[in-house]
Amino acid sequence: MITTLQQHILQHQTPGATGNFSWLLSGITLATKMIEAKIRRATLSGDLGSINQTNVHGENQQKLDVYANQALLHCLGVRDSVVALVSEENEEPVILDRSPETGKYVIVFDPLDGSSNIDVNVNVGTIFSIFKRSEGAQEDTRRTVLQPGRAQIAAGYVLYGPSTVLVYTFGKGVYGFTLDPTIGAYVLSHENIVIPRQGNYYSCNEANLSSFPLKYQRYLEKLRNGETGRTYSSRYIGSLVADFHRTILKGGIFLYPPTHSHPSGKLRLLYEANPLAFIAEQAGGIAIDGEKPILSLTPSEIHQRVPLVIGGESEIKAFVECNAT
Ligand code: AFP
Numbered sequence: 001m002i003t004t005l006q007q008h009i010l011q012h013q014t015p016g017a018t019g020n021f022s023w024l025l026s027g028i029t030l031a032t033k034m035i036e037a038k039i040r041r042a043t044l045s046g047d048l049g050s051i052n053q054t055n056v057h058g059e060n061q062q063k064l065d066v067y068a069n070q071a072l073l074h075c076l077g078v079r080d081s082v083v084a085l086v087s088e089e090n091e092e093p094v095i096l097d098r099s100p101e102t103g104k105y106v107i108v109f110d111p112l113d114g115s116s117n118i119d120v121n122v123n124v125g126t127i128f129s130i131f132k133r134s135e136g137a138q139e140d141t142r143r144t145v146l147q148p149g150r151a152q153i154a155a156g157y158v159l160y161g162p163s164t165v166l167v168y169t170f171g172k173g174v175y176g177f178t179l180d181p182t183i184g185a186y187v188l189s190h191e192n193i194v195i196p197r198q199g200n201y202y203s204c205n206e207a208n209l210s211s212f213p214l215k216y217q218r219y220l221e222k223l224r225n226g227e228t229g230r231t232y233s234s235r236y237i238g239s240l241v242a243d244f245h246r247t248i249l250k251g252g253i254f255l256y257p258p259t260h261s262h263p264s265g266k267l268r269l270l271y272e273a274n275p276l277a278f279i280a281e282q283a284g285g286i287a288i289d290g291e292k293p294i295l296s297l298t299p300s301e302i303h304q305r306v307p308l309v310i311g312g313e314s315e316i317k318a319f320v321e322c323n324a325t
Contacts, residue, residue, distance in 0.1 A: 002180075002185075003187065003188040004177075004187055005029060005166065005168075005177045005185070005188075006022060006029075006185075008177075008188055009021065009022040009170075010022060012170070012172065020081040020104065021105075021154075021170075023081065024079055024105055024130070025168075027075040027076045027078075027079050028072070028075070028107075028128055028156075029186055030075045031071040031072045031075035031126075032126050032158040032164070033179065034075070035067070035068045035071055035112070035160070036158070036160050036179065038064065038068075038071075039124070042063075042064060042118070047064060048118060048119050049062065049063060049119065050062050051066060055088070055089050056090070056091040056303065057303065060116075061089070062112070062115045062116075062118055064112055064118055065089060065112050066089070068111035068112040068126065069088075069090070069111040071111070072085075072087065072109055072111050072126070072128075073085060073087065073094060080102045080103065081098075081102060081104050081105050082103060082106075082107060083095070083096055083105065083106060083144065084106040084107075084145055085107050085108075085109075086106070086108040086109070086145050086271065086302050087109055087110075087271075088110040088111065088113075093145045093302060100133065104132060104133050105130055105131070105133065106130070106132070106133055106144050106145055106147075107128060107129070107130055107131075108130075108131070108145070108270050108274075108275075109126065109128040109129070109271055110126065110128075110268070110271040110272055112124055112125075113126065113239060114237070114240060114242065116238070122237065122238075122239065122242075123159060123160060123161040123237060123239050123241070123242040124160050124239055124241070124242075125158055125159045125160060125239060125240070125242065126157060126158045126160075126241075127155075127157045127240075127271055127275050127276070128155065128157070128271070128275060129155040129271060130152065130153050130154040131144070131145075131147050131151055132151070132153055134147060145270075145302055146301070147298075148296065148297060148298045148299070149269075149273075149277055149278060149294055149295035149296070149297065150295045150296065152274060152295075153170065153171065154169065154171070155168065155169060155274070155275035155276075155278040155279055156168030156169065156279070157244070157275065157276070158241075161242065164178070164179035165177065165178050165179070165245070166178075166186050167245070167248070167279065169278060169279050169282040171282065172282075173192045173282055174190075174192070174194075174279055174282045174283045175192065176188075176190025176193055177190075178190075193248060193249070193283050194284050195248050195251060195280065195283040195285040195311070195312050196250065196251030196312055197251070197284075197313050197314050198230060198251060198312055198313075198314035198315065199247070199250050199251020199253075200231070200232055200252060201232065201234065201247070201251070201252035202220065202232050202233075202235075202252055202253050202254075202255070203236050203246070203253065203255070204236060204254070204255040204256065204257070205236060205238070205256070208257075208259045211260040212257045212259065213257060213290075215290075215323040216255060218323070219322045219323065220255075222318070228315075228318045232252070235252075240267065240272055240276070244280075244310065247311050247312075248285065251312045251315075252311055252312060253309065253312065253315035253319065254309075255309050256307060257307050257309075258307050262305065264304075264305040264307065265289075266305060267306060267308050268303060268304065268305060268306070269299050269305065269306040270299055270304065273287070273289075273294050273306050273308045274294060274295065276308075276310060277293070277295050277308075277310065278295065280310050280311070281295065284313065285310065285311055285312055285313065286311070286313055286317075287310040287316075288309050288310075288316065289308065290307045290309055294306065294308065294310075
């Protein structure tokens with residue numbers, strides 16, 4: 001019949017597993033169901049718009065940003081297996097007083113990505129990533145939240161669109177689940193997602209083109225001229241989760257290069273680039289910061305920004321080759 005996310009985790013977990021991991025993920029699924037329910041009614045319930053306050057990055061905080069953050073902090077914070085929570089909306093990590101025997105996991109998340117799109121009813125998403133608590137974390141909390149992307153044990157996102165879809169990996173392929181609102185469960189809908197080797201879309205904010213480094217401009221010109229052997233169309237939603245979801249299903253490439261206003265790129269390494277890079281690699285794609293694999297980067301601070309070039313093998317190789325000549 002159906003396979004729920006919970007069943008899927010149980011089917012794939014190693015024999016003798018404690019069940020902590022599935023309990024942890026149930027915290028994420030519960031929070032994202034709360035967020036999706038709030039989003040669906042936001043226009044009617046007066047939950048759209050900003051709270052006239054800026055977050056740690058100086059960005060205007062939306063009411064739904066605040067709600068989504070609280071939902072995740074609550075649903076994950078009550079789980080004993082969590083020792084630290086890192087959110088885009090919090091300046092510092094939330095460290096929980098848990099012994100190394102019980103508090104084994106660190107969760108990093110962007111509660112509501114693309115929130116400036118909410119008011120116009122365009123897709124938004126939640127992105128998350130899970131790490132094991134690193135050795136010595138008791139004394140040095142920085143070490144446990146600043147791990148390279150390769151150390152992720154699971155990552156995923158939820159896209160709040162015409163339907164609500166949760167896509168995740170725990171390092172053995174990528175699976176997609178669609179929320180069935182009639183039973184309140186995420187049901188397996190995308191078995192073993194593989195990104196097409198080559199696609200037909202490129203995705204970037206072309207209004208910034210003149211401030212992209214030359215290598216990016218050259219590559220985009222090649223795509224527009226059909227020099228890579230394909231005719232490309234452009235698509236850009238401005239919600240990373242939605243742009244990435246299209247890229248992983250249909251193929252192509254998404255780029256957020258350095259710009260004059262964001263010289264290190266705009267996106268965040270820990271809770272945007274890393275989780276999507278893990279998913280992309282598991283689906284057969286590639287994610288780089290313009291040069292190096294995203295997953296090889298060791299973060300120096302939790303809100304660090306990074307340029308992101310992510311997509312199918314053919315597009316990323318063409319990007320690298322174009323820039324080597
Ligand atoms: P908001 O959460 O402020 O809407 O930003 C969304 C985002 O972080 C990411 O989801 C988009 O890919 C990117 O910013 C869009 O940025 P530009 O508006 O500069 O294209």
